Amino acid sequence: xxxxxxxxxxxxxxxxxxxxxxxxxxxxxxxxxxxxxxxxxxxxxxxxxxxxxxxxxxxxxxxxxxxxxxxxxxxxxxxxxxxxxxxxxxxxxxxxxxxxxxxxxxxxxxxxxxxxxxxxxxxxxxxxxxxxxxxxxxxxxxxxxxxxxxxxxxxxxxxxxxxxxxxxxxxxxxxxxxxxxxxxxxxxxxxxxxxxxxxxxxxxxxxxxxxxxxxxxxxxxxxxxxxxxxxxxxxxxxxxxxxxxxxxxxxxxxxxxxxxxxxxxxxxxxxxxxxxxxxxxxxxxxxxxxxxxxxxxxxxxxxxxxxxxxxxxxxxxxxxxxxxxxxxxxxxxxxxxxxxxxxxxxxxxxxxxxxxxxxxxxxxxxxxxxxxxxxxxxxxxxxxxxxxxxxxxxxxxxxxxxxxxxxxxxxxxxxxxxxxxxxxxxxxxxxxxxxxxxxxxxxxxxxxxxxxxxxxxxxxxxxxxxxxxxxxxxxxxxxxxxxxxxxxxxxxxxx
Amino acid sequence: xxxxxxxxxxxxxxxxxxxxxxxxxxxxxxxxxxxxxxxxxxxxxxxxxxxxxxxxxxxxxxxxxxxxxxxxxxxxxxxxxxxxxxxxxxxxxxxxxxxxxxxxxxxxxxxxxxxxxxxxxxxxxxxxxxxxxxxxxxxxxxxxxxxxxxxxxxxxxxxxxxxxxxxxxxxxxxxxxxxxxxxxxxxx
Numbered sequence: 001x002x003x004x005x006x007x008x009x010x011x012x013x014x015x016x017x018x019x020x021x022x023x024x025x026x027x028x029x030x031x032x033x034x035x036x037x038x039x040x041x042x043x044x045x046x047x048x049x050x051x052x053x054x055x056x057x058x059x060x061x062x063x064x065x066x067x068x069x070x071x072x073x074x075x076x077x078x079x080x081x082x083x084x085x086x087x088x089x090x091x092x093x094x095x096x097x098x099x100x101x102x103x104x105x106x107x108x109x110x111x112x113x114x115x116x117x118x119x120x121x122x123x124x125x126x127x128x129x130x131x132x133x134x135x136x137x138x139x140x141x142x143x144x145x146x147x148x149x150x151x152x153x154x155x156x157x158x159x160x161x162x163x164x165x166x167x168x169x170x171x172x173x174x175x176x177x178x179x180x181x182x183x184x185x186x187x188x189x190x191x192x193x194x195x196x197x198x199x200x201x202x203x204x205x206x207x208x209x210x211x212x213x214x215x216x217x218x219x220x221x222x223x224x225x226x227x228x229x230x231x232x233x234x235x236x237x238x239x240x241x242x243x244x245x246x247x248x249x250x251x252x253x254x255x256x257x258x259x260x261x262x263x264x265x266x267x268x269x270x271x272x273x274x275x276x277x278x279x280x281x282x283x284x285x286x287x288x289x290x291x292x293x294x295x296x297x298x299x300x301x302x303x304x305x306x307x308x309x310x311x312x313x314x315x316x317x318x319x320x321x322x323x324x325x326x327x328x329x330x331x332x333x334x335x336x337x338x339x340x341x342x343x344x345x346x347x348x349x350x351x352x353x354x355x356x357x358x359x360x361x362x363x364x365x366x367x368x369x370x371x372x373x374x375x376x377x378x379x380x381x382x383x384x385x386x387x388x389x390x391x392x393x394x395x396x397x398x399x400x401x402x403x404x405x406x407x408x409x410x411x412x413x414x415x416x417x418x419x420x421x422x423x424x425x426x427x428x429x430x431x432x433x434x435x436x437x438x439x440x441x442x443x444x445x446x447x448x449x450x451x452x453x454x455x456x457x458x459x460x461x462x463x464x465x466x467x468x469x470x471x472x473x474x475x476x477x478x479x480x481x482x483x484x485x486x487x488x489x490x491x492x493x494x495x
Numbered sequence: 496x497x498x499x500x501x502x503x504x505x506x507x508x509x510x511x512x513x514x515x516x517x518x519x520x521x522x523x524x525x526x527x528x529x530x531x532x533x534x535x536x537x538x539x540x541x542x543x544x545x546x547x548x549x550x551x552x553x554x555x556x557x558x559x560x561x562x563x564x565x566x567x568x569x570x571x572x573x574x575x576x577x578x579x580x581x582x583x584x585x586x587x588x589x590x591x592x593x594x595x596x597x598x599x600x601x602x603x604x605x606x607x608x609x610x611x612x613x614x615x616x617x618x619x620x621x622x623x624x625x626x627x628x629x630x631x632x633x634x635x636x637x638x639x640x641x642x643x644x645x646x647x648x649x650x651x652x653x654x655x656x657x658x659x660x661x662x663x664x665x666x667x668x669x670x671x672x673x674x675x676x677x678x679x680x681x682x683x
Contacts, residue, residue: 085565089582091582091583091585091586092582094582094585094586094589094592095581095585095592095594096592096633096634096636096638096679096681097592097594097608097609097612097633097677097679098608099633099634100608100609100633102634142603142606143603143604148603175563177562177563177566178563178566485660486660489660
């Protein structure tokens with residue numbers, strides 16, 4: 001290349017780059033190269049749907065962009081914070097009398113503590129402030145917790161949220177009155193049964209509706225495979241009167257004739273047919289990491305024609321070029337390979353939908369509650385489960401040697417049943433009670449264990465790694481302090 | 496219970512917004528708007544305390560009132576009801592804000608946080624029947640602020656505060672000033 005050409009080539013490359021950048025930002029196209037840093041765990045699944053979080057128009061002011069960003073956080077996370085009886089809700093800090101605190105740590109904004117694309121400072125829970133963040137508001141004047149609580153005098157602020165005593169948002173199992181009420185409980189209840197699981201597992205389908213092998217309505221080719229038929233006939237679907245057409249010919253309608261079912265038969269129906277009947281499960285599935293790519297708040301791909309119209313270039317850019325600028329269709333499922341925790345290599349190709357855990361014809365919830373998890377997850381906690389007391393209890397229950405609800409599967413703790421009376425559905429958001437792990441205490445642990453034991457066990461990371469085989473080596477003192485304050489008429493340790 | 500709380504909050508918010516809008520349209524003074532807002536808040540607060548909490552917890556003893564009212568299947572405390580309303584208003588508008596504070600709060604976060612709050616709360620204690628008015632700058636914005644006395648209107652107020660383990664004051668009698676309602680309106 002001639003030396004004279006080089007400067008022109010640089011100018012041309014720069015111009016082309018600028019055009020690509022402007023087009024990617026304002027019209028459409030792959031923007032993954034523009035990511036300013038690795039996205040946090042879970043959010044990485046939706047990182048190419050930038051508008052989910054960055055909802056402000058292009059070139060909006062910084063203040064407007066920040067507001068839109070935080071509105072994006074709240075659109076997805078507000079409900080869970082409300083359910084957690086958030087100890088530091090945004091509304092508490094919006095009153096102008098809190099202005100002095102805004103300068104220390106502006107709790108009106110999620111982004112004060114959770115900054116995206118900053119992996120170098122991101123800790124568990126996507127927290128990006130230093131571990132002693134409580135110091136901002138609880139270390140001076142009347143709010144100085146060390147002066148108010150003698151037991152806290154020598155404690156470092158970095159221990160508030162790391163010692164099993166406090167969480168910033170969810171303190172439902174940690175507030176003082178709760179600690180006192182559950183003080184002195186034995187480590188194991190006299191009748192250790194997980195109530196929701198017991199009700200789920202002892203629930204029987206209506207016997208009148210049950211279908212037999214001979215009742216199956218399907219094309220001859222499908223009926224010719226005895227394995228499929230056997231699995232279906234032994235499944236909860238057959239027991240509940242759900243015939244083949246309900247899933248394979250959903251458009252044939254209820255009470256459809258054999259002819260109509262066969263005419264509208266679909267060999268491999270999608271998960272929409274599952275969602276039609278299992279709505280609570282489908283609704284919670286998209287809230288967790290397994291299914292969040294289907295969350296209704298995830299931004300849809302940009303329409304380049306509409307984007308061009310918005311900036312007044314729809315008449316200038318030919319439709320062919322516009323369609324070339326379209327965003328890639330985002331994947332609707334997560335693959336195991338995309339997980340950021342240890343997974344089995346042989347499961348890497350699996351995409352997560354209903355059928356991944358629930359083999360469609362053999363609707364075996366026991367398999368879905370343990371083996372399905374272990375077929376993908378390969379961390380120490382999962383591996384240790386099969387040598388844990390919880391697993392021994394699970395095997396005993398499955399063998400009919402123990403009552404329903406006495407066994408502890410992966411799902412017992414990570415996907416417990418929710419709801420009231422007989423309307424209990426498995427919470428398919430497996431993250432709902434996971435972080436911080438004290439969220440698990442009320443819906444799960446306390447059914448079988450005392451609060452003190454539960455706090456100690458969950459605070460012992462090594463014991464969690466061994467899947468609770470052994471006894472806690474950590475002692476959380478909050479119950480002792482709360483009891484002491486209650487006895488002396490002074491409050492001690494709150495949520 | 497949540498429905499009752501929300502209804503009262505919605506009423507307070509509706510009246511407050513109407514007053515604020517009316518003030519802007521007709522040039523009513525900040526002081527007059529704050530006074531009217533206080534009348535609504537004070538009436539709602541007294542009605543809940545007298546007709547719900549006092550009647551059901553002290554007179555008829557059919558239910559208790561508790562800070563952890565959901566876990567305890569109890570009534571929200573009157574101060575919580577007031578706070579829920581204030582927070583609900585903050586969700587809807589920044590035209591005004593209010594809070595229930597005290598020089599002797601059970602929960603320390605309800606103590607005075609600014610010089611004006613401290614001065615105003617002391618004023619309503621020292622000058623029975625009078626209100627305190629002033630201006631202050633918070634977060635780079637100027638506010639008209641008014642502080643009104645908050646009284647122990649029934650026995651339930653006095654007995655709960657006197658008996659609470661975190662209460663700095665144990666000698667409250669019915670009719671005493673326990674704290675103050677602080678109302679702020681941004682001066683734009």
